[in-house]
Amino acid sequence: MAQVSINNDLGEWGLSTDSGERARLLQSPCVDTAPKSEGEASLESLGRGTTSTIGAIFIVVNACLGAGLLNFPAAFSTAGGVAAGITLQMGMLVFIISGLVILAYCSQASNERTYQEVVWAVCGKLTGVLCEVTIAIYTFGTCIAFLIIIGDQQDKIIAVMAKEPEGAGSSSWYTDRKFTISLTAFLFILPLSIPREIGFQKYASFLSVVGTWYVTAIIIIKYIWPDKEMTPGDILTRPASWVAVFNAMPTICFGFQCHVSSVPVFNSMRQPKVKTWGGVVTAAMVIALAVYMGTGICGFLTFGAAVDPDVLLSYPSEDMAVAVARAFIILSVLTSYPILHFCGRAVIEGLWLRYQGMPVEEDVGRERRRRVLQTLVWFLLTLLLALFIPDIGKVISVIGGLAACFIFVFPGLCLIQAKLSEMEEVKPASWWTLVSYGVLLVTLGAFIFGQTTANAIFVDLLA
Numbered sequence: 001m002a003q004v005s006i007n008n009d010l011g012e013w014g015l016s017t018d019s020g021e022r023a024r025l026l027q028s029p030c031v032d033t034a035p036k037s038e039g040e041a042s043l044e045s046l047g048r049g050t051t052s053t054i055g056a057i058f059i060v061v062n063a064c065l066g067a068g069l070l071n072f073p074a075a076f077s078t079a080g081g082v083a084a085g086i087t088l089q090m091g092m093l094v095f096i097i098s099g100l101v102i103l104a105y106c107s108q109a110s111n112e113r114t115y116q117e118v119v120w121a122v123c124g125k126l127t128g129v130l131c132e133v134t135i136a137i138y139t140f141g142t143c144i145a146f147l148i149i150i151g152d153q154q155d156k157i158i159a160v161m162a163k164e165p166e167g168a169g170s171s172s173w174y175t176d177r178k179f180t181i182s183l184t185a186f187l188f189i190l191p192l193s194i195p196r197e198i199g200f201q202k203y204a205s206f207l208s209v210v211g212t213w214y215v216t217a218i219i220i221i222k223y224i225w226p227d228k229e230m231t232p233g234d235i236l237t238r239p240a241s242w243v244a245v246f247n248a249m250p251t252i253c254f255g256f257q258c259h260v261s262s263v264p265v266f267n268s269m270r271q272p273k274v275k276t277w278g279g280v281v282t283a284a285m286v287i288a289l290a291v292y293m294g295t296g297i298c299g300f301l302t303f304g305a306a307v308d309p310d311v312l313l314s315y316p317s318e319d320m321a322v323a324v325a326r327a328f329i330i331l332s333v334l335t336s337y338p339i340l341h342f343c344g345r346a347v348i349e350g351l352w353l354r355y356q357g358m359p360v361e362e363d364v365g366r367e368r369r370r371r372v373l374q375t376l377v378w379f380l381l382t383l384l385l386a387l388f389i390p391d392i393g394k395v396i397s398v399i400g401g402l403a404a405c406f407i408f409v410f411p412g413l414c415l416i417q418a419k420l421s422e423m424e425e426v427k428p429a430s431w432w433t434l435v436s437y438g439v440l441l442v443t444l445g446a447f448i449f450g451q452t453t454a455n456a457i458f459v460d461l462l463a
Contacts, residue, residue, distance in 0.1 A: 050268060050270065051265070051268040051269050051270065052269075052270060053269070053270075053271075053276060053279070053280055056265055056266075056268070056269050056277075056280045056284075057280050057283050057284045057287070058284075059265050060258055060261075060262060060265055060280065060281060060284035060285075061284045061287050061288055062209055063258040063261040063262070063265070064255070064256055064257075064258040064284065064285070064288040065209070065212050065288055065291060066212060066255075066332070066336065067145075067146065067149055067212075067329060067332060067333055067336070068251070068254045068255040068396070069212065069215065069216065069255060069291065069292055069295045070149070070215070070295075070310045070311050070312060070329070071251045071254070071255070071309055071310065071311075071392070071393070071396050072251065072252075072255060072292050072295050072296035072299065072311075073219075073295065073296050073298075073299025073300040073302075073303065073307045073311040073314075074251070074300075074307050074308065074309045074310075074311065074393065075248040075251035075252060075296060076248075076296045076297065076299075076300035077236065077300055077304070077305050077307050078244055078247050078248040078251075079239060079244065079245050079247075079248035080236050080237075080238050080239025080240060080244055080245065081235070081236040081237045081238060081239070081300075082297055082300065082301070083237070083238075084238065084239045084245060085248065085296055085297070085300070086293065086297075088245060088248060088249070088252065089252055089289060089292065089293065089296075090289075092249065092252055092253075092256070093256075093285055093289060095407070095408060095441060095444065096256050096285060096407055097278075097281050097282055097285055098411075098437075098441075099259055099407050099408060099411035099412075099441065100258075100259060100262050100277070100281040100285075100411075101274060101277065101278050101281065102411040102412075102414060102415045102438075102441075103115065103118060103259060103262055103263055103266070103411055103414070104262070104263070104266045104272075104274050104277040104278075105274050105415075105418070106118050106121075106122050106411075106414040106415070106418055107263050107266060107267060108272065108274060109122075109418060110122055112263075113263060113264055113267045114263055114264060115131070115135075115259065115260040115261075115262075115263045115406070115410075116128060116131045116132050116135065116347070117263075118263055118414065119131040119410050119413075119414060122413075122414045122417050122418055123410075123413050123414060123417050124417075127410075127413060129351070131410055132347045132350065132351055133351075134402060134405050134406070135260065135343070135344070135347050135406075136344045136347045136348055136351075137402060138399055138402040138403065138406070139340045139341065139343050139344035139347075140344055140378065140381075140382065141395060141398055141399035141402065142340050142399055143337050143340050143341055143344075143378070143382045144382045144385050144386050144389065144395055145392060145395045145396060145399060146333040146336060146337045146340070147181055147185060147189075147333075147337070147382060147383060147386035148386050148389065148390065148391075148392045148395060149310065149329060149330075149333050149392060150181055150184055150185075150330055150333055150334070151177050151180065151181040151386070151390070152310050152312070152313055152392065153312065153326040153327075153329050153330050154177070154180045154181070154184070154330065155177055155180075156312070156313065156317045156323070156326055157317075157323060157326055157327070158175050158180065159317045160317045160318050160323065162175055177387075177390075178387050181383070181386060181387060182383065182387070184330075184334075185379070185383050188334050189334060189337050189338065189379070190375075190379050192334075192335075192337075192338040193337070193338045193341045193342070193375050193378075193379060194371070194372060194375050196368075196371060208328075208331060208332035208335050208336065210328070211325070211328025211329060211331060211332050212291075212328075212332065213291070214324070214325060214328055215295070215312070215325045215328060215329060216291050216294055216295045218321055218322060218324075218325045219294070219295050219298050219299050219302070219311065220294050220295075220298045221321075222298070222302060222315065222321075222322070223298035223299070223301055223302045224298075226302060227316065227319065229316060230302065230303070230315070230316070232301065232302060232303050232304035232306065233303060233304035233305040233306030233307075234304050234305040234306075235300075235301065235304045235305070236304070236305055246447075246448070246451055247397075247451075249400070249404070249448050249451075250396065250397045250398075250399075250400025250401050250403070250404065250448065250452045251396055251397075251400055252292075252400075253400045253401070253403040253404045253407055253448065254396055254399055254400040254403045255288075255292055256285070256288060256292075256403075256407070257403035257406055257407060258284075259406045259407055259411065260406055262281070295311070299311040299314075302314075309391065309392050309393035309396070310392050312325060312326055312329065341375070341378055341379070344378065345371070345374050345375065345378065348374060349370070349371075349374070352370075397452050398452060398453070400448075400452060401448055401449040401450075401451070401452030401453055402449065404444075404445045404448035404449050404452075405445055405449055407445065408441045408442065408444050408445025408446075408448070409441070409442050409445035409446060409449070411438075411441060412437075412438040412439065412440070412441030412442035412443075412445065413438070413442055414438075415434060415435075415437065415438035415441070416435055416438035416439065416442070419431055419434045419435050419438065420435070
């Protein structure tokens with residue numbers, strides 16, 4: 001398969017905020033699926049040992065945090081208030097961290113360095129292909145969400161620039177939402193998506209990370225010192241039903257999903273030990289939890305049940321501090337879309353080459369034509385869907401269900417399969433405990449995915 005890796009110098013990982021690093025392990029595995037020889041494995045291991053423990057923590061945090069934080073206030077509202085939202089996040093965090101540890105254990109046992117390669121090696125071809133297809137669909141759906149976010153933030157900024165009253169429709173064609181999204185996408189996103197490599201985005205991605213923290217700070221500040229014109233809706237104190245609590249899970253899964261990127265981070269550490277990795281991901285998830293809780297609690301208490309699925313849309317258009325936050329979010333999405341597209345395209349390319357049985361030394365011209373065609377089809381489909389699906393909440397619900405597969409289902413399957421292969425080497429009590437936990441992970445992930453899929457399909461039909 002053609003070389004599609006980016007930023008090959010792992011020494012750059014350190015405290016880097018390069019969001020392009022997240023793409024490294026979403027890439028498709030090699031077409032040649034034969035087991036590695038001892039010589040190949042030893043040569044591969046020489047590339048390890050460049051990322052410090054602190055550096056790994058920050059990389060995982062940066063991979064976790066993103067535009068998904070805009071939906072956490074609405075998740076608290078859906079869950080039934082602050083107490084329910086905190087309890088739900090804390091409970092899910094146990095499974096999220098354990099999934100990251102399981103992936104590191106299976107990566108070490110299988111000597112594979114990407115998420116899907118680990119699934120291929122541990123669970124077999126069928127599950128491996130299913131994993132790659134899920135990654136492609138997840139990145140495709142996330143790209144749609146990013147375009148909707150661009151439209152949401154542009155609507156507020158344009159309303160101020162055009163001096164249109166709050167809630168009024170666009171009076172001119174050049175301020176129409178569909179036109180502004182399309183123009184931004186064609187001018188910025190498409191040119192950034194076509195290149196074969198995306199390492200050049202490392203500098204812009206730093207601003208993306210800064211913007212994420214700025215948004216959280218603004219939401220907290222606006223709660224402590226609220227504007228007079230902002231009046232909260234009903235402040236829920238308990239969930240309406242258990243179904244409502246479960247409906248908040250996809251947003252949490254979407255926010256905390258960094259599992260696909262975690263495997264290469266683990267393998268880039270100076271001491272890639274499962275015990276050390278457990279401390280790394282625990283510290284990273286606690287930091288992410290603090291950011292998401294600060295955003296979720298303060299955003300929910302500011303607006304109550306009236307909070308928008310995208311919390312920034314709940315603030316007045318003319319608020320300059322929030323306008324800067326909107327600009328940061330747009331910049332973040334503009335740099336994140338090409339990265340997610342790169343990941344999805346690489347997976348599709350890997351599936352295609354494996355299906356065709358093509359050698360790694362393929363014709364460069366055919367690769368270029370195929371890449372441009374894949375990019376154009378991907379870009380146009382995501383743009384069209386974004387133009388006609390204005391509700392970001394629905395998209396987050398669907399891709400949050402897919403994120404549950406990466407957090408629960410595939411790690412659970414890997415744990416079950418790994419322990420089945422070690423049946424004779426592990427004590428019966430320990431073996432049954434770990435296998436049972438793997439079954440629990442798979443069941444929980446399948447439940448979240450099934451529920452969100454059912455809601456996406458049937459709710460609108462019933463309405």
